[in-house]
Amino acid sequence: MKNREFLIFSRLASNPRGKVIGLVLLLLLVGLSLSLAAVANAQEPLEPPSTPDGENGSQLFADRCANCHGTAGEGNGEMAGDLPMPPRDFTDQAYRRTAVPATMFQTITEGRLEAGMPPFGATSSNPIPEADRWDLVATVISLGLPPETIDDGRIIYEENCLSCHGEQGMGDGSEASDQETQPTDLTDLRYWSSRSNEMVFSALRDEGIPGHSYKLDDDELWDVTDYSRTFSYDYFDPQAALEPIEMAIISGLVTNGSTGEIVDQGTVTLRAFTTDLEEAMTETTTVQPDGQYRFELSNVAPDLVYMTSVKYDDLSYNGSPDRLSRSEPVLDMPIVVFKKTTDPGVVSIEQVHMVLEFVEDRVMVSEIYIISNNDTAVFVGETGDADDGVFELALPSGAENANFQRSFGSVSNFLPASEVIQTDSGWVDTVPLRPGEGGMNLLATYDIPYEDGVTIAHPLFYDAANATILMPDVGISVLEGDWIDQGTQQMGAAGTFLSYARSGLEADEELSFELDGRVNRANRSNTASVGTSLDGDSITGMIIGASVFLLVVVGAAFTVRSWQNNIPEAETNDTEQLLQAVANLDDAYAAGAMDESQYQKQREKLMRELAAMW
Numbered sequence: 001m002k003n004r005e006f007l008i009f010s011r012l013a014s015n016p017r018g019k020v021i022g023l024v025l026l027l028l029l030v031g032l033s034l035s036l037a038a039v040a041n042a043q044e045p046l047e048p049p050s051t052p053d054g055e056n057g058s059q060l061f062a063d064r065c066a067n068c069h070g071t072a073g074e075g076n077g078e079m080a081g082d083l084p085m086p087p088r089d090f091t092d093q094a095y096r097r098t099a100v101p102a103t104m105f106q107t108i109t110e111g112r113l114e115a116g117m118p119p120f121g122a123t124s125s126n127p128i129p130e131a132d133r134w135d136l137v138a139t140v141i142s143l144g145l146p147p148e149t150i151d152d153g154r155i156i157y158e159e160n161c162l163s164c165h166g167e168q169g170m171g172d173g174s175e176a177s178d179q180e181t182q183p184t185d186l187t188d189l190r191y192w193s194s195r196s197n198e199m200v201f202s203a204l205r206d207e208g209i210p211g212h213s214y215k216l217d218d219d220e221l222w223d224v225t226d227y228s229r230t231f232s233y234d235y236f237d238p239q240a241a242l243e244p245i246e247m248a249i250i251s252g253l254v255t256n257g258s259t260g261e262i263v264d265q266g267t268v269t270l271r272a273f274t275t276d277l278e279e280a281m282t283e284t285t286t287v288q289p290d291g292q293y294r295f296e297l298s299n300v301a302p303d304l305v306y307m308t309s310v311k312y313d314d315l316s317y318n319g320s321p322d323r324l325s326r327s328e329p330v331l332d333m334p335i336v337v338f339k340k341t342t343d344p345g346v347v348s349i350e351q352v353h354m355v356l357e358f359v360e361d362r363v364m365v366s367e368i369y370i371i372s373n374n375d376t377a378v379f380v381g382e383t384g385d386a387d388d389g390v391f392e393l394a395l396p397s398g399a400e401n402a403n404f405q406r407s408f409g410s411v412s413n414f415l416p417a418s419e420v421i422q423t424d425s426g427w428v429d430t431v432p433l434r435p436g437e438g439g440m441n442l443l444a445t446y447d448i449p450y451e452d453g454v455t456i457a458h459p460l461f462y463d464a465a466n467a468t469i470l471m472p473d474v475g476i477s478v479l480e481g482d483w484i485d486q487g488t489q490q491m492g493a494a495g496t497f498l499s500y501a502r503s504g505l506e507a508d509e510e511l512s513f514e515l516d517g518r519v520n521r522a523n524r525s526n527t528a529s530v531g532t533s534l535d536g537d538s539i540t541g542m543i544i545g546a547s548v549f550l551l552v553v554v555g556a557a558f559t560v561r562s563w564q565n566n567i568p569e570a571e572t573n574d575t576e577q578l579l580q581a582v583a584n585l586d587d588a589y590a591a592g593a594m595d596e597s598q599y600q601k602q603r604e605k606l607m608r609e610l611a612a613m614w
Helices: 004-012 016-043 054-064 093-098 101-110 130-143 147-160 189-193 197-207 218-232 536-553 557-565 572-590 596-613
Strands: 245-256 267-273 279-286 292-300 305-312 315-318 330-332 335-337 347-359 362-373 391-393 400-407 420-422 427-429 436-449 453-459 463-472 477-479 484-490 496-505 510-516
Touching: 054 130, 093 197, 101 130, 101 189, 147 218, 189 218, 197 218, 245 267, 245 305, 267 292, 279 292, 305 335, 315 335, 347 436, 362 453, 391 436, 400 427, 436 453, 463 510, 477 496
Parallel strands: 245 330, 245 335, 347 463
Antiparallel strands: 245 292, 267 279, 267 305, 305 315, 347 362, 362 436, 391 427, 400 436, 420 427, 453 510, 463 496, 477 510, 484 496
């Protein structure tokens, strides 16, 4: 739901080096935007094609604007702190009185790149249609207009204005024909789109209306101006939007993704979450013989996020989360379950990224496994009991301070993988592996003593298409052997990095490489840029940086091709996995597996991403 332009800018602006790059990018985008705006200004109408609908725009606002401007338009959205300028507070009375709808429409269309706001018009990577942009204008006006102001303005209008302007504001009241000039048609969209309330107020106060003897004070004039504008748009009461939804239906079909057959029995659980990810409601129902389930709800909060799940063959499966709409309070939420498989041959490793850091007399290693299940069934481990182990992995001899994290479908959010346990022969992950390419990412971190050389080696238990090594250029090299030297790359203030790659590792083959050399103190500054601890954010940042770096510098076609094939698309399933990630994070914190500051930081990060998706 976020625009590509906003994502680029906000991510660059989050670090000092990125701010410089972001500024250059910003100047380029501003120049492009201005040139395109010159064309757009000649084409865009200064009035809406039809009466804007504030309620219709409210859903768009929640999807595309609230992450910065806040759900109530107060400028306090989850991403507000990431912007170079504070987002506009639409509830500010001064803004409501001075805002010109045509200018608001142009701002939505063209963006304000200097403030971090992307365009939503034709130049956007995800444009909003013209009529919907005008609906957004109506929503923004509504957010700053209390319903009691509308009520007060209506009374003043009926007592002082209705006889000339008419019940519908069309200038056809009972006394309209008696006036020297035709009363203004208050439904005229061009009239209102080109004027602020302040312009109208000033005209009424300073110039008056010929032949009209009303005596209104300033507060009354402001109120009747606010009300009169509602003839040009459909007012959306933001407070009414918080009222419960009286009746709603959530239903869906349960099918087996392995066989395509309908699942005709089982218990479905419906859970509702607040925007703070607190569980607000839990209900259960049974699957009917036709595979359908159905929940009938009454008086539910309008901002809840719903997720359904069913237990099938001792495993729990979730549907994609969704929200109810006040205008159409019906959700279709299908659930897909799968058969089980105990065949390890369905598992493959698409990529192993290895990032090395040299700190004091140790080499710190981060290995990320991008794992696929190439079957249509869930892999539950060779014994059939996931608790015995599903995905097997090993660490090199002498590895210390082992730590494991996981993410689903993305390498941007790693959370503690408390389900990875140690066995007599190594380590196993006990989470069942769902079908799909790159559906699970495991991050293993450890450190090994280092002086002037060391061999890092451990077996791989599954076929691995590609493996890569990324390390700062501090005087240490990889003795190539099976590894192909991909050369060096200067990465700005981060320094120079070396990369190596190989492909086609078979199950039970050893992943091995030999490091040689001592840290060159003249190049020691390279290590500072990658961090000196196994902090989760530092490691994750390195992994993401390594992935981007490899796309740029690794010349081997197999590496580029493999990575392109494994970039996860933004699917609704991502939301489901993020919700599950939050639940896992809460469990890990409750079990004492992480300190509070790390827990709060990671939970806040996940909540921002979820809020943006929702």
